[in-house]
Structure formats: structure tokens, C-alpha cells
Amino acid sequence: MAWQRSVAALGVAVALPLTGVTTAGTAVAALPAGSPAAVNGQLKVCGVQLCNKNGKAIQLRGMSTHGIQWFNGCNKSQWWDALTNDWKADIVRVAMYIAAKDGGYETNPRKFTDLMHSYIEEATRRGLYVLVDWHQLDPGDPNVYTAKAKTFFKEIAARHKDKTNIIYDIANEPNGVSWSKIKSYAEQLIPVIRAEDPDSLIISGTNGWSTFGHSDKQDPSVVLNNKVNATNFMYSFHFYAKDHRDDYVSVLDRVSSKVPVFVTEFGTQEATGDGPNDFAMTQKFIDLMKRKKISWANWNFSDDKRSGAVFQQGTCSGTSFSGTGKLKPAGVWVRDIVRSADQW
Numbered sequence: 001m002a003w004q005r006s007v008a009a010l011g012v013a014v015a016l017p018l019t020g021v022t023t024a025g026t027a028v029a030a031l032p033a034g035s036p037a038a039v040n041g042q043l044k045v046c047g048v049q050l051c052n053k054n055g056k057a058i059q060l061r062g063m064s065t066h067g068i069q070w071f072n073g074c075n076k077s078q079w080w081d082a083l084t085n086d087w088k089a090d091i092v093r094v095a096m097y098i099a100a101k102d103g104g105y106e107t108n109p110r111k112f113t114d115l116m117h118s119y120i121e122e123a124t125r126r127g128l129y130v131l132v133d134w135h136q137l138d139p140g141d142p143n144v145y146t147a148k149a150k151t152f153f154k155e156i157a158a159r160h161k162d163k164t165n166i167i168y169d170i171a172n173e174p175n176g177v178s179w180s181k182i183k184s185y186a187e188q189l190i191p192v193i194r195a196e197d198p199d200s201l202i203i204s205g206t207n208g209w210s211t212f213g214h215s216d217k218q219d220p221s222v223v224l225n226n227k228v229n230a231t232n233f234m235y236s237f238h239f240y241a242k243d244h245r246d247d248y249v250s251v252l253d254r255v256s257s258k259v260p261v262f263v264t265e266f267g268t269q270e271a272t273g274d275g276p277n278d279f280a281m282t283q284k285f286i287d288l289m290k291r292k293k294i295s296w297a298n299w300n301f302s303d304d305k306r307s308g309a310v311f312q313q314g315t316c317s318g319t320s321f322s323g324t325g326k327l328k329p330a331g332v333w334v335r336d337i338v339r340s341a342d343q344w
């Protein structure tokens with residue numbers, strides 16, 4: 001406001017209205033001023049872009065947890081401090097495996113739903129966006145878990161519907177299943193979430209482990225010609241740069257010009273999340289994602305022994321997570337990119 005500026009310029013001490021004060025009197029989750037989620041607010045899809053509350057296209061960057069059934073030991077204040085203040089991440093993806101054979105959600109729905117609530121609350125206190133990852137993987141058909149997914153997402157959405165920093169990913173990596181079956185699953189889940197949280201941003205994986213079918217040797221047109229019937233919806237794409245080369249860059253470039261895409265998981269190494277890094281190949285994806293403002297989360301912010309876990313083994317039993325002292329090479333490399341200036 002012009003009058004505010006001119007008064008301030010005169011150096012007159014007067015009480016000026018604070019920005020961000022609402023008159024509605026509704027309780028909204030407190031996001032720290034200046035944090036990524038406070039600045040950008042409720043996300044929405046605009047065209048093929050992800051936009052902030054002002055309709056400006058933005059790119060979110062951040063980290064995925066490892067499976068919270070295995071690596072909840074990392075979930076401590078210094079680990080969150082590192083992600084928020086040292087890495088300056090915009091987003092945390094919380095990977096909740098489903099299958100009993102992995103010790104996932106199925107083994108104890110109450111425990112894992114509560115654990116997800118606690119990650120969401122902590123991310124909110126930190127001003128991060130939080131991506132709730134229904135980490136179905138094996139079996140690869142998300143329809144196996146439709147009833148369980150509905151129960152889980154209904155409770156999550158009902159509890160957190162007033163937050164503006166939550167993103168729902170309803171299927172991590174569908175595999176061994178046709179796109180039409182994934183689309184059918186998505187169209188069952190979306191109304192369940194939207195009944196509770198109408199303006200929510202929802203993502204689903206695509207066939208071929210979230211490659212728009214490319215890892216299944218299918219053409220992405222199968223997805224592009226049969227889109228999910230929903231608004232505010234994005235498709236996920238995953239890659240592991242040592243195994244997934246220029247042809248995957250081309251697919252990502254092609255699909256992201258046609259539909260909104262979020263890279264909810266990628267690695268700089270082999271698809272096992274282990275083995276040698278290929279930073280030069282990863283850089284090609286990073287450049288594309290920067291140019292097109294495609295948001296991403298890297299796998300993963302844990303101390304697993306594999307090369308894709310950014311911390312050296314044993315780090316999570318201590319309290320030192322910030323800086324580069326405890327990082328593996330992938331961590332040093334990815335941290336630099338996550339830390340680089342936000343573009344909003």
C-alpha cells in the first residue's frame with residue numbers, strides 16, 4: 001500500500017496492519033512465515049503446471065523418506081532441522097509401504113495412519129509441503145488395496161483438510177497392470193479424498209513403475225489419450241539415472257508438455273537405489289525439470305546402506321545431520337541442488 005510506504009519512509013512509528021491476518025477467525029495450521037508452504041499456500045494445477053496460491057507456476061524440490069516402517073529412527077528433530085534449514089527443502093515425501101511382506105501399512109493400519117499424522121504435523125510446523133505417499137509397489141496393481149486406500153485417505157483427508165501444505169499420492173509405482181485399471185482405481189480414490197478436502201492436489205503413479213508405460217515398452221499415448229477424469233490432478237514419473245537414459249528424458253519431456261507431471265521419486269544411481277551414481281545423466285533430467293518447472297523429490301533421506309540413501313550408515317543413531325560431513329556422494333550432489341535458490 002502506498003500510504004504504508006510513505007509513512008515508513010518518513011520514519012514515523014505507527015501501528016500498521018499486519019499482512020496475513022485473516023478476519024474469518026478460522027483456525028488454520030500455523031506455517032512459519034517465509035517458509036515454502038506459507039509463501040505458496042494451497043497448490044493447484046494450472047494448465048500443465050503446478051501453481052501456487054497466486055497462480056504462479058512453481059517448482060518444488062525436496063526429499064523422500066525411506067520406508068517409514070524401516071527408517072523411522074531417522075525421524076528426529078535434527079533430521080528435520082537439516083531438511084528444512086540446511087537443505088532448504090520445499091517438500092518431504094513420506095513413503096509408507098503397504099505390503100505386509102515389507103512390514104507396511106497392512107500389518108498395522110492404526111499404527112501407520114498415526115505415524116503418517118505425526119509426519120504431517122511435523123512437516124507443517126516446519127513449513128514444508130508434505131506428500132503422503134501410498135507406497136504400493138509389490139503387488140503392482142493398486143486395485144488390490146482399494147478398500148484399504150479408501151480407509152486410509154479418508155481419515156488423512158478428514159484430519160488435515162484445513163492444511164494448505166498436503167499433497168496426496170494414491171499409488172507409488174503401479175507395475176504389471178494396465179493403465180486403464182490404474183485410471184479406474186484413481187477415479188475411485190479421488191472422490192473419497194475430495195469429499196473431505198475439496199481443493200486438494202492429488203497425484204497418481206502411471207504404468208511401468210510410474211514411467212507412463214515406458215518401462216513396460218508401451219507408448220505414453222496410452223495414458224495421454226485416456227486421461228484421469230479429475231481436476232487438480234497430476235501424474236507421477238520416476239527415474240533412476242544409471243539405468244534410465246536419454247529415452248526416459250524424452251518421455252518426460254513429451255508427457256510433461258501434455259499433462260501435469262510431478263517426479264515424486266528419482267535416484268542418481270541404479271533402479272535398485274544402489275550402485276554407482278551417474279550425475280551427468282541425472283543433470284539432464286534436472287535441467288529439463290528446472291526448465292519446465294517440474295517438481296521433484298529425491299530418493300532418499302535416510303542412512304540405509306545403499307548409495308541412494310544420502311546419509312552414511314549409522315547417521316540416524318546420532319544427532320548430526322546438517323552439512324556434508326555425514327553425506328554419501330549422492331547426498332553431497334543432491335543437497336547442492338535442493339539448496340539452490342527457489343524461483344518463486
Ligand code: IDC
Pocket residue numbers: 102137172173209238240265271272273274299306
Ligand atoms: C527399495 C528399497 C529397499 C527395499 C525395496 C523393496 O531401497 O530397501 O527393500 O525398495 O522392494 C523404487 C521404489 C522404492 C525402492 C527404490 C529403490 O519406489 O520402494 O526402494 N525404487 O529400488 N522404484 C524404483 C526404485
